[in-house]
Amino acid sequence: MDGRPHDHNYKGKVCVTGAAGFLASWLIKRLLLSGYHVIGTVRDPGDDNKVGHLWKLEGARERLHIVKADLMVDGSFDAPIMGCHGVFHTASPVAILRPAVDGTLNVLRSCKKNPCLRRVVLTSSSSTVRARDDFEPGMLLDESCWSSEELCERLKVWYALSKTQAERAAWKFCEENNIDLVTLLPSFVVGPSLSPALSSTVSDVLGLLRGEKDKFEFYGRMGFVHIDDVALSHILLYENEDAKGRHLCSSTVLDNDELVAILSARYPALPIPKRFEKLDRAHYDFDVSKLKGLGMKFRSIEEMFDDCVQSLKEQGHLSLITSTDH
Numbered sequence: 001m002d003g004r005p006h007d008h009n010y011k012g013k014v015c016v017t018g019a020a021g022f023l024a025s026w027l028i029k030r031l032l033l034s035g036y037h038v039i040g041t042v043r044d045p046g047d048d049n050k051v052g053h054l055w056k057l058e059g060a061r062e063r064l065h066i067v068k069a070d071l072m073v074d075g076s077f078d079a080p081i082m083g084c085h086g087v088f089h090t091a092s093p094v095a096i097l098r099p100a101v102d103g104t105l106n107v108l109r110s111c112k113k114n115p116c117l118r119r120v121v122l123t124s125s126s127s128t129v130r131a132r133d134d135f136e137p138g139m140l141l142d143e144s145c146w147s148s149e150e151l152c153e154r155l156k157v158w159y160a161l162s163k164t165q166a167e168r169a170a171w172k173f174c175e176e177n178n179i180d181l182v183t184l185l186p187s188f189v190v191g192p193s194l195s196p197a198l199s200s201t202v203s204d205v206l207g208l209l210r211g212e213k214d215k216f217e218f219y220g221r222m223g224f225v226h227i228d229d230v231a232l233s234h235i236l237l238y239e240n241e242d243a244k245g246r247h248l249c250s251s252t253v254l255d256n257d258e259l260v261a262i263l264s265a266r267y268p269a270l271p272i273p274k275r276f277e278k279l280d281r282a283h284y285d286f287d288v289s290k291l292k293g294l295g296m297k298f299r300s301i302e303e304m305f306d307d308c309v310q311s312l313k314e315q316g317h318l319s320l321i322t323s324t325d326h
């Protein structure tokens with residue numbers, strides 16, 4: 001396959017925003033393997049430390065273009081998005097709240113100008129669903145649930161607030177402008193990082209494996225999902241005509257105590273914390289039947305952590321681990 005439009009395997013041209021990120025890198029890997037032509041946006045295409053890993057992906061030399069775009073610059077995405085059939089908006093600004101909403105609307109305004117556009121897949125988050133104070137015991141949260149903005153403000157959980165506001169703004173804009181939008185709501189993403197630079201999620205996992213408690217103490221109960229399943233779910237939502245609305249994307253929900261019990265039994269040489277202080281956190285699960293109904297199968301908690309630990313070892317972050325570990 002040479003990746004040109006006359007090629008019978010050609011799947012069309014798509015844009016991925018924030019291409020060098022943890023999640024976007026895996027999405028691009030999967031899109032290239034599926035035969036797509038990918039326009040990836042980053043803020044600095046010349047920074048080889050950030051984008052070098054993308055050029056090593058299979059098909060990258062033939063079908064990947066990396067271009068500059070910034071969420072905070074109006075019209076910055078016009079050129080990258082023009083002519084694309086699909087847009088995967090994964091980029092997320094470091095400064096949150098207004099920038100998250102403004103950045104998303106900036107991308108969507110560029111989508112509106114593109115007559116070739118078929119569908120936009122927005123990477124939202126399960127935090128747009130689970131920040132609530134009306135839990136009943138054992139509550140099953142599905143896509144009809146929205147996090148309480150008032151609660152997020154009161155508890156100062158700015159990430160959940162910004163993702164909730166950004167997703168709500170995206171739905172409003174796309175409904176008003178007749179853009180076909182689907183959203184994916186991953187829980188905490190675990191797995192190998194293609195980039196040598198550690199994203200904040202991977203750093204949190206590395207911290208836990210090295211014995212740090214702070215982050216997971218605060219997280220309490222949380223859903224987990226394999227990075228490759230998140231990448232595949234994005235493509236499933238783009239390709240499947242039946243996909244409509246929001247889609248929770250999560251394998252297993254665990255209390256932090258349950259998580260460390262599994263991990264310390266599996267990796268006995270790692271100084272994983274044994275237990276956490278019991279916080280008064282609600283017990284909930286995610287109903288992921290919508291994504292499963294489209295054919296998605298999720299890897300287990302063991303598989304996602306095995307793959308993550310393996311990659312952290314290969315990258316030299318867990319170099320002191322003995323060979324008796326998985």
Ligand SMILES: NC(=O)c1ccc[n+]([C@@H]2O[C@H](COP(=O)([O-])OP(=O)(O)OC[C@H]3O[C@@H](n4cnc5c(N)ncnc54)[C@H](OP(=O)(O)O)[C@@H]3O)[C@@H](O)[C@H]2O)c1
Nearest residue numbers: 018021022023043070071090091092093125188189199201
């Ligand atoms: N990781 C998780 O557990 C998780 C779970 C649920 C949802 N999500 C969502 O998934 C998406 C990706 O997350 P991630 O974990 O892959 O994070 P990440 O590795 O930090 O990637 C985020 C990307 O956003 C880009 N970005 C930041 N500010 C930008 C700006 N002003 N203009 C353009 N691009 C900008 C960065 O690109 P450059 O610095 O290269 O420009 C970066 O590569 C986010 O929307 C996040 O909310 C993540």
